[in-house]
Amino acid sequence: MKKLDWYIIKKFIGTFFYAILILVIIACVIDYSEKVEDFVKKDVPTIEILNYFKNFIPHITALLFPLFVFIAAIFFTSKMAYKSEIIAILASGTSFQRLLRPFIISAVFLTLVSLIANHYIVPAANKERIAFENRYLHYASSATDKNVHLRLSKDLYIYLQSYDFKRNTGYRFTAETIEGTQLKEKIFAERITYDTVKNNWKLFNVRIRTNDSLSETFKEMPEMVKEFPFKPRDLDEDEAIKDALTTPELNRYIAREKLRGRETLSFFYVEKHRRTSQPFAVIILTVIAACMASRRVRGGSGLHLAIGIIICALYIMAMQLTNTYATKAGLDPLLAVWIPNIIFSVFAGYLFYRQVK
Secondary structure, eight states: OOOHHHHHHHHHHHHHHHHHHHHHHHHHHHHHHHHHHHHHHHTOHHHHHHHHHHHHHHHHHHHTTTHHHHHHHHHHHHHHTHHHHHHHHHHTTTTHHHHHHHHHHHHHHHHHHHHHHHIHHHHHHHHHHHHHHHHSSOOOOOOOOOSEEEEEEEEEEEEEEEEETTTTEOOOOEEEEETEEEEEEEEEEEEEEEEETTTEEEEEEEEEEEOOOOOOEEEEEEEEEEEEEEEGGSSSGGGGGOOOHHHHHHHHHHHHHHHHOOOOOHHHHHHHHHHHHHHHHHHHHHHHHHHHHHHHTTHHHHHHHHHHHHHHHHHHHHHHHHHHHHHHSSHHHHHHHHHHHHOOOOOOOOHHHHHHO
């Protein structure tokens, strides 16, 4: 590591954190202005509002992390170019490949930071942020959609016509135990309620049919208590929960929902793979920024920033397009989140080849 490396690394990291600081302040002000009426109406305590914004900052930072790395790299590299610093460095015999080394070192460091944050830190912050929004800003669901089906284990399937969260009551409940192709037991209840203290279910107007392949029995009872491996919140979980799960928790959630036969898991697979693909975009965008902004052009830093913003917009559009194809058109989620990186890697390679040549 030479003085040149430390100089560029300090410039890069310093400019990035300065840009992120400005972003965070602007984002918090805008978000507060949008929600202040709800805060006043719901009489939200000040300490909880401050805690909300503490958790909002990692969310908004992670959302635009690679793009602000890109803008920061373009900005300070363009400044160096227009102060003739890069010309002096290259004139001293330093190759462009050697000049690029501190950029790559900085990008790798920021990539590692982003990886750790995406997989563990940001989901933990999102868990508290979403809990706050559900408590003060969003209206809770009063009932599930009609006809809820869940697979609880390899052999156990349940069905509910509907579940009323305010009354904590489900209607027309059925639990079926199926081994292979044979129905072993079927439990039917007109109503079902959940005991939050004992963590079990109470069934009313119960009818039980059992079948051991040779004989069949039928039994009725006014009520019974039984444990099932699900809770009321499992009946109406929305897709926002994916943002509040660390990657190990997300993997377990996907495995559980896959067992239950859920058909909308593509959103969760996209989120899982995005947490890895997005940080690696930092390295790709840094190479593009260094290649673009290291040359003096008419228009100065403003032109470089304008081009950078256009490239950021194209990257976001590519990411949104491929994500939509993954969730709506059956494109493999792993491929979907990496396609923008692959396209921009080719572009970065072209710029690097042209710069070296």
